[in-house]
Amino acid sequence: MSDDPRLAQLAEELRRATEEICILRGVSTRLNATLNLERIYEIVLHTMRDVFGFSHALVLLLDDSGTSLRVVAGGGYPEPPLGSKVDVGVGVVGTVAKKKRLMRVGNLSQQRAYVSAIRKQVEESGDAASLGPVPELPGLPDAESQMAIPLLIEDRLVGVFFVESVERPVFTERDETLISIVANLSASAIHNAQLYRREEHRREALETAAAGRTSEPGRSARAAREAEKKEGAPAPGHDFDEIVGSSRAMNEVRALLRKVVRSPASTILITGANGTGKDLVAKALHYRSDRAAAPFMNITCSALAETLLESELFGHERGAFTDAHKQRKGLLELSDGGTVFLDEIGEMGPSLQAKLLRVLEDKSFKRVGGAEDIRVDVRIIAATNRDLQRMVREGRFREDLYYRLRVVPVELPRLCDRREDIPELMRLFLEQFTREFGKEIDGVDAAALAALQAYEWPGNVRELRNTVERAVVLADRRILEVEDFRLPCATSGGDPLHLAPSGIGFEELERSLVRQALEMADWNKARAARLLGMPRDWLRYRMEKFGLQPPEGS
């Protein structure tokens, strides 16, 4: 064998890479085999400490408010700081949570000393009021190296892994790569386990309600309605009022819903872009139907892996798979007499499509791992933003299932196709959020309303709702203006602005645009003129016309 050192180095690299692949495979297998959160934490901590050799490790999850993380597991500490909180944006963990990027720090003692010297200078200069408190954070007080990795699902933060050591930087770029892979695997596992646990709790509540229903029908109907009030179930007895909009398109939607709500048709397919209110329509249909007293169950087909989705829908028998310690009823069984809403039906895989078809045709199914046929009386409402017809042509969706689902098709228009509804929707959300946040906001000015109507709303009603919520939260005046809404300035091509059917106060719009350009350019006329694509003379003319003067001191 050659003594070439390069060959020896290559051989060592290969050995190391093979070892790392085996480690990752082992981690992946163990994480896949469980839906138990505590078990997942154990696997993660073991991997961080015993495999990668970090002396101390913590797992933190984002809490429901989204503003802080909580320690849910720890290893290497004499007493792991379970339950300790870290605010987003504070410290290494909080900064990683805020930026959603991995971070390594070394020489912490030196950095702390550096910053402490600055702090002392500020205190001695008499400006101590500008200093903030020193937060108490979980972890080693004398850590020399730290690394934190965000756990992300589709760019949404789930939590953070954190490792630290009292030694000098021991984390290499290779460690970063490996730990990132483990973080990605773990994020999915944690997310699935959290969903599973949430569904478990919901199912237990419904099982209790269902058990009560057989002996005391009236009481359990009330119990079912109470349980689902948290889901935002609309109050019965109204004429689809919660589906807001007086445009022709929405009037047609409501007219269709009135026809189908009491029809014996078992399946409805709701189509429409994201954020058009498909789930709202599904709930409205259920709570105005004869099935209102029975449960409404919904599931997003893209949120769970296929095997998990199958178990959720059909339930499973004891021993059907690892962690199946007891028999469990699925959503179909639990919502017997009611409605199951399958959102993002286009994401359902082929084998589940076949099973769903059987439910629609025979009204029966088998639990996972079961032999017995179970019959149910369930209305299926499905929804999708995909072009299912095209998916059928491409062989990605079953044609027979498509036609079976599409017995009653309901298509929801995009918000940009019913711009005349925007003022009504905007008022609804404004009222809702001013009440919720206790703000005193009387309305929006004409220019803002015009801008809202002109904007494309790629995220549809959901985006409008979020935009109004943000404007209310951040507002510091009683009449909201264009800048309060922080609308993106990009347009989708074609006309940069769309005239609403009700028209626009042109001068008001022009004045608003000129003022915005001047403010954006710090009242530099040349820059403001460039923003508006006009000569400086034109801008000067409009400044005089509208009486726009820079504030004092600018």
Added chain:
Amino acid sequence: MIPREIVDFLSRASVAVLSTRDAAHAPHIHFLSGWQVHDDLESVVCLVPASFTDRLAEGLAPAGRIAMVAEVIGPHETYQLKGRYLEHRAAGPADRPVFHACLRRFVSGVQDHLKGRYCEDDLAARVHEPAVALRFAVEEIFLQTPGPAAGRRVFPAGA
């Protein structure tokens, strides 16, 4: 006259560096083995090791402008002294006490600050034997401790 507190600071500083610049205005760095305020209290004598005398002549030749920065490692207390080159000579036995005092301060400063990360021998090896004793007249002194006040002139006062 160099303020009393700066004289005191220099007797506590654990590391000091000179910078000069050549005719093309390219700056040069010269780590110091030692430093001491001259008896005239208006100039400072700097001990430059042979390893850092390369480019010293070309750095002093154009205008003799000098910037010396000194720091107490740990609290990061730092001052920059600016002035004009006066004279130089070969370092000699009389400079040894200054050299040893500065070396001890450097070693203990780093050991305290970096928590014994480095052994004494390695640290001592970083302060080279002095070869040249250079004196410069101090014309201005600036606070250089990192923070919002960094850059404030402390001598002469009233800037």
Added chain:
Amino acid sequence: MASVLPAEIRPVLDNGVPLVLATCSADGEPNTTIISQAHYVDDEHVALSFQFFSKTIRNVRENPRACLCLNDILGRSYWLLDLEYERSETSGPIFEEMDMQIEAIASVTGMSGIFKLKAADIYRVLGVRKI
């Protein structure tokens, strides 16, 4: 004299020992600062954080030449880098990475808003000498 950063210098850039940065104004006045760390950008560039030392940035904008000295204690060497200021970045990956670190440290010392990164100053390495 090499003009590319050798691999052995990378751990020295963040070994925790303060570095020295010398600049010179257009009228020939040298200026020296002690800084806490330098960031490796690529084999020909380093980035220094601009937080407090405004004289330094004023100097390099007039006269881009600078000199950086690193103290490699374990290697028993000094490294002298002749630099040329290229630009200051207030956004982008280099700035973001440096800013993230500073933000994290500032937040645990009650210094958010005071200890912050104003810019990442990018310097090209013209020459490297080991003493």
